[in-house]
Amino acid sequence: MNNPLIEPHELPPFLSIRVEHMVPAISQILAEIREGLEIILKKEPYSYHSVVKAQEELEDRLHQAWSPVSHLNSVANSPEIREAHGQCLTLITDYSTEVGQNRPLFEAYRTISESAEFDSLPQADKKVVENALRDFRLSGVDLPAADQKQFTELARQISALHTTFNNNVLDATQAWQKLITDKDQLSGIPETALALMQQAAEVDGQEGYLLTLDAPCYLAIVTYSVDRSLRQELYTAFGTRASDLGPGAGEFDNSEVMAELLSARLKQARLLGFENFAELSVTRKMARSTQDVLDFLEDLALKSRHHAQKELLEIAEFAAEQDDLPKLEPWDIPYYAEKLKKAAFDVASEELRPYFPVPKVLNGMFEVVRRLFDIEVVSVADMPVWHDDVLTYEIRKEGAPLARFYVDLYTRSNKRGGAWMDDCRVRRLDAMGQLRLPVAYLTCNFTGPVGDDPALLSHNEVVTLFHEFGHGLHHMMTQITESAVSGINGVAWDAVELPSQFMENFCWQAESLSFISGHYQTGEPLPEDLLKNLLLAKNFQAAMMMIRQLEFSLFDFRLHVNFDPDSENQIQEILDRVREEVAVVSPPAEYAFQHGFSHIFGGGYAAGYYSYKWAEVLSADAFAKFLEDGIFNRQTGEKFLCTILEKGGSEEAIDLFVAFRGREPEIDALLQADGLA
Numbered sequence: 001m002n003n004p005l006i007e008p009h010e011l012p013p014f015l016s017i018r019v020e021h022m023v024p025a026i027s028q029i030l031a032e033i034r035e036g037l038e039i040i041l042k043k044e045p046y047s048y049h050s051v052v053k054a055q056e057e058l059e060d061r062l063h064q065a066w067s068p069v070s071h072l073n074s075v076a077n078s079p080e081i082r083e084a085h086g087q088c089l090t091l092i093t094d095y096s097t098e099v100g101q102n103r104p105l106f107e108a109y110r111t112i113s114e115s116a117e118f119d120s121l122p123q124a125d126k127k128v129v130e131n132a133l134r135d136f137r138l139s140g141v142d143l144p145a146a147d148q149k150q151f152t153e154l155a156r157q158i159s160a161l162h163t164t165f166n167n168n169v170l171d172a173t174q175a176w177q178k179l180i181t182d183k184d185q186l187s188g189i190p191e192t193a194l195a196l197m198q199q200a201a202e203v204d205g206q207e208g209y210l211l212t213l214d215a216p217c218y219l220a221i222v223t224y225s226v227d228r229s230l231r232q233e234l235y236t237a238f239g240t241r242a243s244d245l246g247p248g249a250g251e252f253d254n255s256e257v258m259a260e261l262l263s264a265r266l267k268q269a270r271l272l273g274f275e276n277f278a279e280l281s282v283t284r285k286m287a288r289s290t291q292d293v294l295d296f297l298e299d300l301a302l303k304s305r306h307h308a309q310k311e312l313l314e315i316a317e318f319a320a321e322q323d324d325l326p327k328l329e330p331w332d333i334p335y336y337a338e339k340l341k342k343a344a345f346d347v348a349s350e351e352l353r354p355y356f357p358v359p360k361v362l363n364g365m366f367e368v369v370r371r372l373f374d375i376e377v378v379s380v381a382d383m384p385v386w387h388d389d390v391l392t393y394e395i396r397k398e399g400a401p402l403a404r405f406y407v408d409l410y411t412r413s414n415k416r417g418g419a420w421m422d423d424c425r426v427r428r429l430d431a432m433g434q435l436r437l438p439v440a441y442l443t444c445n446f447t448g449p450v451g452d453d454p455a456l457l458s459h460n461e462v463v464t465l466f467h468e469f470g471h472g473l474h475h476m477m478t479q480i481t482e483s484a485v486s487g488i489n490g491v492a493w494d495a496v497e498l499p500s501q502f503m504e505n506f507c508w509q510a511e512s513l514s515f516i517s518g519h520y521q522t523g524e525p526l527p528e529d530l531l532k533n534l535l536l537a538k539n540f541q542a543a544m545m546m547i548r549q550l551e552f553s554l555f556d557f558r559l560h561v562n563f564d565p566d567s568e569n570q571i572q573e574i575l576d577r578v579r580e581e582v583a584v585v586s587p588p589a590e591y592a593f594q595h596g597f598s599h600i601f602g603g604g605y606a607a608g609y610y611s612y613k614w615a616e617v618l619s620a621d622a623f624a625k626f627l628e629d630g631i632f633n634r635q636t637g638e639k640f641l642c643t644i645l646e647k648g649g650s651e652e653a654i655d656l657f658v659a660f661r662g663r664e665p666e667i668d669a670l671l672q673a674d675g676l677a
C-alpha cells in the first residue's frame with residue numbers, strides 16, 4: 001500500500017491522508033527508528049553528528065507523520081480517527097519511555113559531552129546535549145537498578161493517581177444536578193445559558209431547566225442569578241466537589257489521592273537527589289531556585305493585596321447601595337462585580353464585533369509584525385488543506401521565504417474547542433545539510449461568517465488570535481537549525497508564553513487598534529468612546545484576579561516544598577496559611593477547592609502553576625521597553641526578534657531576556673499594566 005504518511009513530503013499531503021494510513025505508518029517508522037538507533041550506537045567513536053544529528057533525522061520522520069495525525073484528530077475528528085490516534089499515541093508514548101531509559105544512548109550522549117569535540121560545538125548543539133542528559137537523568141536512567149525499579153513503579157503510580165483524581169472530579173461534578181421548572185426562579189440569566197439548561201433537561205428526558213456544575217452553567221448562575229440562595233447553592237456544591245463534605249459527601253473523596261500523590265512525587269524527587277518535588281520541577285524551568293519562585297509570588301502578593309482589598313470594598317459598597325446587602329458573601333462577588341462593571345463602563349462585547357471583521361484583523365495583525373520585524377506575510381495558494389475555510393500564508397523577509405502557516409479560524413462540529421498553535425514542521429538542517437523551513441498550525445474556534453458578511457470577532461477573540469500568532473512567531477521566526485531547541489522546542493515552560501502574551505498587547509493600544517479595527521460596512525475605525533471604555537474596562541478588578549492566581553500558585557508551590565507525609569492534615573494547613581497571608585475573600589470552612597484543583601493533582605502543573613504569572617511578568621516587562629521606545633520602534637523590534645524569537649530554546653530563557661532588556665525581569669511593568677502601580 002502506498003502510504004503518504006511514510007513518503008517524504010515538504011508539507012503534509014492532507015488530500016491523500018486516510019485513517020487506514022495512520023497506525024501502519026507510525027508502527028513502521030517506530031520500528032525503523034529502533035533499528036536505526038541500534039546502528040547508531042554501534043558506530044564508535046561517537047560524535048554530535050553521528051549520534052545526536054542522526055537521532056534527530058530518524059525522529060523527524062516520526063514527527064512528519066505524527067503531526068498531521070494529531071492535527072487531524074483535533075480539527076477533523078471522527079470515531080475512526082480517534083481510535084487510530086489513540087493507538088498511535090500509545091505506540092509513541094511507549095517509544096518515548098523506552099528512549100528515556102535507554103542506557104547505551106545516555107552513555108553515548110555523556111561521551112559526547114565529555115569529548116574534546118564538545119567545547120567547539122555551537123551553543124545550540126551544546127544545549128541539545130545538555131537538555132538530553134538532564135532529561136535522561138530525570139527519567140531515572142542513571143539510578144542504581146533497585147532505585148530505578150522503584151522510580152518506574154512510582155511513575156506508574158503517579159499516572160494512575162492523576163487519572164483517579166480527574167475521574168473523581170468528573171464524577172462528583174456529574175453527580176449534582178437540579179431541575180427548575182419555574183422560569184421566574186432563573187431571573188437574570190442570559191438567554192444563551194437558559195437555552196443550554198433547557199437542552200440539558202431535554203437530553204435527560206425532563207421538562208424545564210437542568211442546572212449542572214459544568215462550567216458554562218455554573219458561571220452563568222453565580223454571575224447572573226438574581227436569586228441569592230440559588231447562587232449560594234451552586235457555589236457550595238461546586239466548591240465541595242470530590243471532598244468529604246457537601247452533596248454526595250465522601251463518595252468521590254480526593255483526600256487520600258492528594259496525600260498519596262504528594263508522597264509519591266516526594267519519593268521520586270528524593271530518588272533523583274532533590275530535597276523536594278518543587279526543586280525537581282524548577283530544574284526544567286527559567287526560575288533558578290524554589291526560593292526564586294517563592295520570593296516572586298510573595299512580592300507580587302505584597303504589592304497587589306491592598307489594591308484587591310480596595311476593589312472588594314467597592315463591590316461591597318455597590319451591593320449595599322443596590323440591594324441593601326448587609327454582608328457580601330463569596331457567592332455574591334461575581335454577581336455584583338458583573339453589575340458594577342456594566343454600570344461603570346457599559347462595555348457590551350457584542351457592540352464591538354462590527355469593528356473587527358476577520359480580513360481587517362488579519363491584515364492589521366500582519367501590519368503589526370511588518371512594522372515590528374520588517375517581515376511580510378503573504379497569502380499563498382499551493383498548500384494542501386483539510387477544510388475549505390483554512391487560510392494559508394508564507395512569511396518572507398526581503399522576498400525570501402522564512403516559514404509557512406495555516407490559519408483555521410472557525411468552530412466546526414468535529415473540531416476540538418479552544419485555540420492553540422501547533423508545530424507542523426520544525427526549522428532544521430537535515431542530514432544532507434539542507435535547510436528545512438518551519439511550518440505552523442494556528443487553530444481557533446470563532447463564530448464563522450453569516451451570509452455574505454465577513455466573520456465579525458469580539459475583542460476577546462482578537463486578543464486570542466494575536467496570542468496564538470505570538471506562539472506561531474516564536475516557532476517560525478527561529479534561526480536555529482537543531483530540532484530539539486528550534487522555535488518553541490526546548491523553551492522553559494515558565495517562559496514559553498512570553499511571545500504570545502507579548503503580542504496581545506497590540507490589541508490594547510490605540511495606535512495599533514486604529515488599523516486592526518474597521519467597521520465591516522463603513523471601514524470606520526473603533527470610535528473614541530468605545531475605545532476609551534474598552535481600555536478602561538481592561539483592568540477592572542485586576543488586583544482581585546491577580547490575588548486569586550497568587551493564592552493558587554503559592555498553595556501549589558509551598559505544598560510541593562513543604563509536604564511531609566508523616567504530618568497530619570498538611571494540605572489544609574498549608575492552604576489556610578496561604579489564605580491568611582494572601583487572600584482577600586475567605587470561603588466558608590467547608591469549601592474544598594483543592595479537591596478539584598486538577599491542574600496540580602490531575603496533570604502537569606504540579607509546582608508549576610506559578611508559570612502563568614511568571615510569563616506575564618516577562619511579557620509585560622518586555623512590552624514596557626516598547627512603551628518606552630515607541631510601540632513600533634524598529635530597533636527595539638529587531639532586538640526582540642534576534643534575542644528572543646530567533647533563539648528558541650538554544651539558550652537559557654533568563655539569558656535571552658537579559659540580552660533583550662539589559663537587566664533581569666522586574667515585576668513593576670506587570671503592576672503598571674494591570675493598573676496596580
Ligand code: ZN
Nearest residue numbers: 467471497500
Ligand atoms: Zn499560550
